Amino acid sequence: MTNLFPALRSSLTLDERVTILTEGAKYDVSCSSSGSARRGVRGGLGDCAPAGICHSFTPDGRCISLLKILMSNDCLYNCKYCANRREADLPRATLTPREICEITVGFYRRNYIEGLFLSSAVFASPNETMERLTETVILLRTEYNFHGYVHLKAIPGCDPQLLDLAARYADRMSENIELPSSAGLKMLAPQKTKEAILAPMERLATIAQASLPQRGRAKILPAGQTTQMIVGATPDTDGTILRLTEGLYRHYRLKRVYYSAYVPVGNPSLLPVKPPDLLRENRLYQADWLLRFYGFTAEELLPTDKNFDRAVDPKCDWALRHPEVFPLEINTAPYEMLLRVPGIGVKSAWRIARARETATLRYEDLQKMKVVLRRAAHFITCDGKYNGCGENRAILRSYLTAPAFGASEEGQMTLTEAANTLVEAKRSALTGEL
Ligand code: SF4
Missing domain, CATH: 3.20.20.70 (Aldolase class I)
Known part of the structure; x- marks a missing residue:
């Protein structure tokens, strides 16, 4: 040896x-x-x-x-x-x-x-x-x-x-x-x-x-x-x-x-x-x-010779490059297309597919299913209604770009918005929901 x-x-x-x-x-x-790395403290445990x-x-x-x-x-x-x-x-x-x-x-x-x-x-x-x-x-x-x-x-x-x-x-x-x-x-x-x-x-x-x-x-x-x-x-x-x-x-x-x-x-x-x-x-x-x-x-x-866009996640990036696919009607889109909507994760896509078998879904229903409407709203219609920011890709991109994503009109996140964004990022890191 x-x-x-x-x-x-x-x-x-x-x-x-x-x-x-x-x-x-x-x-x-x-x-x-x-x-x-965290040191133990006197009287603390571990x-x-x-x-x-x-x-x-x-x-x-x-x-x-x-x-x-x-x-x-x-x-x-x-x-x-x-x-x-x-x-x-x-x-x-x-x-x-x-x-x-x-x-x-x-x-x-x-x-x-x-x-x-x-x-x-x-x-x-x-x-x-x-x-x-x-x-x-x-x-x-x-x-x-x-x-x-x-x-x-x-x-x-x-x-x-x-x-x-x-x-x-x-x-x-x-x-x-x-x-x-x-x-x-x-x-x-x-x-x-x-x-x-x-x-x-x-x-x-x-x-x-x-x-x-x-x-x-x-x-x-x-x-x-x-x-x-x-x-x-x-x-x-x-x-x-x-x-x-x-x-x-x-x-x-x-x-x-x-x-x-x-x-x-x-x-x-x-x-x-x-x-x-x-x-x-x-x-x-x-x-x-x-x-x-x-x-x-x-x-x-992603093409082989490129790196990912830092500003938007890969799913948003794909959606922005494919305007011809959106908006998708949530009540009729195939399950595999629901998975491509930013803000709809695997679990929420499954919930949508199950729920729409028995009722026509509205935006309030999507919220209950944990769909991230701040992202998804720009790419879907719900019972024919569209609540997104329109087809202007530059505006849409600015809505989805971190850290301005979730920002108030002044460009500063409010405390609640910042907390929501953080919670969302953490949830996404743990569950892979994108
Ligand atoms: S990665 Fe490090 S430990 Fe592993 S074989 Fe190479 S030198 Fe050795």
């Missing part, structure tokens, strides 16, 4: 190694993370750290806390964007499979966590690294009788049989696509190739599909597989990222693609000095929801 800092590593206590390895895991967003515990969602929608940790940060590879790359000067640590099991079960018994998200740097060959990860999950399941949720990282380049074995014990696995293009990989992660990253995805998709029972959940990887992509480390456009995302969902049946705005912790000579703004990440997540639940294709949403 490669060891760049043998003296330091051997002298570290278990606590110190756990601190290093939870810190090292925090940049991986292929499971959701709290991301907050504190919050960006590393260590993250949250994920089970297939039945429950939010669970996971111990998020690396087995090792002692990497053989030198991916330029990564804090744990070989050339980085930082303390290195490794945990044994048994140590990880003890920590996981100890935390579980103390009610800190309900599961484990285990990743690792490639501290030995891909095969040896994957073997140790697999050994950990097998130990947890068989010797420690742990039935909690386990998300395990797949190491690109490892033996496919190891993946088959790991997939029998893990709930979810992920392998990070890392960068949106082969050119980006060549420049920033020359030890990785697109083929080596996609091969485990293909393998896992095949065995999970083969294990699907007639009804119910797959026996292998019941929570499926995910990936993460770094945004903003290379010049790749949102259009390119979205095409790749669409391909990943189609070909490998991924549960989620996570986007991670590049954090400047890598080699500064090859990378942008500043991270991309978080709005870019947000727009990609919005478009991702549109691909998965709203019937849009990547091609419809």
